[in-house]
Amino acid sequence: MLHSALINVMVKAARRAGRSLKRDLGEVEHLQVSLKGPGNFVTKADKRAEEMLYDDLSKARPGYGFIGEEGGAREGADKSHTWIVDPLDGTTNFLHGIPHFAISIGLQREGTMIAGLIYNPANDDLYLAERGKGAFLNDQRLRVAGRRQLNECVIACGLPHIGRGDHALSRDEMTELQPRVAGLRRFGAAALDMAYIAAGRFDGYWERNLSPWDIAAGTIIVREAGGIVSGVAGDDDALKTGHVVCGNEYVHAELVKILKPLGK
Ligand code: IPD
Ligand code: CA
Ligand code: CA
Numbered sequence: 001m002l003h004s005a006l007i008n009v010m011v012k013a014a015r016r017a018g019r020s021l022k023r024d025l026g027e028v029e030h031l032q033v034s035l036k037g038p039g040n041f042v043t044k045a046d047k048r049a050e051e052m053l054y055d056d057l058s059k060a061r062p063g064y065g066f067i068g069e070e071g072g073a074r075e076g077a078d079k080s081h082t083w084i085v086d087p088l089d090g091t092t093n094f095l096h097g098i099p100h101f102a103i104s105i106g107l108q109r110e111g112t113m114i115a116g117l118i119y120n121p122a123n124d125d126l127y128l129a130e131r132g133k134g135a136f137l138n139d140q141r142l143r144v145a146g147r148r149q150l151n152e153c154v155i156a157c158g159l160p161h162i163g164r165g166d167h168a169l170s171r172d173e174m175t176e177l178q179p180r181v182a183g184l185r186r187f188g189a190a191a192l193d194m195a196y197i198a199a200g201r202f203d204g205y206w207e208r209n210l211s212p213w214d215i216a217a218g219t220i221i222v223r224e225a226g227g228i229v230s231g232v233a234g235d236d237d238a239l240k241t242g243h244v245v246c247g248n249e250y251v252h253a254e255l256v257k258i259l260k261p262l263g264k
Contacts, residue, residue, distance in 0.1 A: 001136070001139040003128070003130075004130060004133075006061075006107070006115055006130065007115065007117070007128055007130055009056075009057065009060040009061065010057075010105050010107070010115065010117045010128070011117065011126065011128070012056065012060075013052070013053050013056035013057050013060070013105065014053070014103045014105060014117055014119040014126070015119070016052055016056060017049040017050075017052040017053050017056075017087060017103055018103055018119055018121030019121070020045070020048060020049055020052060021045060021049050021088060021094075021101075021103070021121050022121040022122065024041070024042075024045035024048075025094065025097065025099065025121075025122060027041065028041060028042060028045075028094065028095065028097050029097040032096070032097055038095055039095065042088075042091060042094055042095045045088065045094075046069075046070055046087055046088045046091065047070045047071075047087075049087035049088055049103065050068045050069070050070040050071055050085065050087035051071075053068070053085055053087055053103070053105065054066055054068065054071065054074070054085075057083050057085075057105070058076075061078075061081065061083075062076075062077075063076045063077040063078035063081075064076045064078050064081040064082065064083055064107075065078070065079070065081065065082035065083065066082070066083045066085065067082060067083065067084050067085065067212065067213065068083075068085045068086075068087065068213065069085070069086050069087065069211065069213045070087060080109055080110050081107065081108070081109055082107070082108045083105065083106070083107055084105075084106040084107075084108055084212050084213050084216035084217075085103075085104065085105050085106070085213055086102075086103070086104040086191060086211075086213035086214060087103055088101060088102075088103065089101060089102050089103075089104050089118075089189050089190060089191040089192070089213075089214060090102060090188050090189030090191075090192065092188055093188045093189060098188070099120075099122030099123065100120070100122070100187055100188060100189055100192060101120065101122065101189050101192075102118050102119055102120045102189055102191045102192050102195070103117075103118070103119045103121070104116075104117070104118050104119075104191035104213060104214070104216070104217040104218070105117045105118075105217055106213075106216025106217040106219070106220065108216065112131075113131070113216060113217075113219050113220040113223075113239075114130065114131040114220065115128075115129065115130045115131065115220060116128065116129050116216065116217030116218065116219065116220035116221045117217055118191045118192060118194070118195045118217050118218060118221060120192060124138075125137060125138065125195075126138055127142070127195040127198060127199070127221050128221070129198075129220045129221040129223075129224035129225070130220075130224070131220060131224070132224075133224070134224050134225075135198045135220075135221045135222075135224035135225040137195075137198075137199050142198045142199050142200070142221075142224075142225040143200060143225055143226055144197060144198060144200055144222065144225050144226050144227040144247065144248045145200040145201075145202075145203045145247075145248060145251075146200075146248065147203050147248075147250075147251065148248070148250035148251070150180045150181050150204075150251065150254050151180065151181065151182060152182055152203075153181050153182055153183075153203035153204055153247075153251055154181070154182055154183040154184075154185060154201075154202055154203055155177065155181050155183070155184055155185070155202065155203060155204040155205065155206070155251075155255070156184075156185045156186070156187060156193045156196065156197075156202040156204070156205040156206075157173070157177075157184060157185070157186055157205065157206055157207055158186065158190065158206075158207030158208065158209075158210070159186045164209075165208065165209055166208070166209075166263075169208070169262060169263050172262050172263075173206075173258075173259060173262060176258050176259075176262065177258065180258070185202065190207055190210055190214040190215065190218070190244075191214060191215075191217060191218050193205045193207070193218075194215070194217075194218025194219070194221065194222050194229075194244070194246060195218060195221060197218075197222050197225075197227055197246050197247060198218075198221045198222045198224070198225035198227060199225070200225075202247075203247055203248070203251050204245075204246065204247035204251040204252065204254075204255050205244070205245075205246050205247065206232070206243075206244065206245045206246075206255055206259055207243070207244055208232070208242070208243040209242055209243070210238075210242050210243070210244060211242065212239050212242075215229075215238050215239055215242075215244050216239060218244075218246075219238065219239065222246050226248065227246055227247060227248055227252070228246060228247065228248070228249050228252040229244065229245075229246040230244075230245055230246070230252070230256070231243045231244065231245065231264075232245055232256065232259050232260055232263075232264055233256070233260055233264060234252075234253070234256035234260060241264075243264070245259060
């Protein structure tokens with residue numbers, strides 16, 4: 001399938017960094033049993049992937065700004081364009097040798113997401129979208145699921161854990177959602193959760209306290225697959241609030257109706 005020059009740049013960079021992470025995953029699997037464990041090794045793998053992505057993307061589009069989870073914000077001469085990158089989303093999965101993690105690359109032009117790519121090197125699933133040109137998984141066109149009744153829906157979410165998130169609020173959310181849905185899922189990689197919405201695998205997804213690099217690429221991919229992405233208020237910007245709710249228009253509205261009163 002022919003893609004634009006911009007998408008080709010993103011795919012090339014993601015595949016090169018992906019080869020590095022795939023090699024590292026093999027190493028991590030052996031490190032599970034070592035006393036020190038893979039912690040430091042994964043941090044190095046994460047940082048190495050980000051530097052590879054920065055090198056490739058800044059060579060191809062000199063002057064664009066770059067915001068990466070590991071290296072922070074790097075200003076560019078071109079103030080209109082910014083890469084928003086998570087070189088390894090699903091770090092805890094990766095650390096445990098669970099092959100569900102992704103490279104996430106979003107491109108923002110004057111505050112609007114115009115392209116996104118989410119790539120899982122472990123299974124070679126490559127999700128991408130460019131504004132106005134549709135969303136794709138390995139060149140197959142994507143559409144969000146069509147289910148409208150929550151009682152038929154499988155909904156993905158994030159779950160707080162030690163040192164992370166509002167545990168009481170999460171319990172309130174579970175109390176409201178559990179009796180209403182066909183299933184809940186917590187897969188551990190926010191970017192892939194949003195990619196699965198675009199692919200119609202999950203019917204809805206919500207999570208609070210995320211960072212822009214978790215959400216940026218998924219936002220354009222879900223929207224180009226016909227889905228809605230917002231914050232918990234339903235008409236706000238998840239990239240600004242850090243809280244995301246997404247799905248088709250019916251499921252998105254149902255989730256907002258339940259989640260908004262619990263806390264913004
Ligand atoms: C994390 C994953 C996880 C989400 C966390 C994120 P990281 O990203 O996306 O699913 O629940 O809030 O921080 O740290 O693995 O890049
Ligand atoms: Ca992340
Ligand atoms: Ca990360």
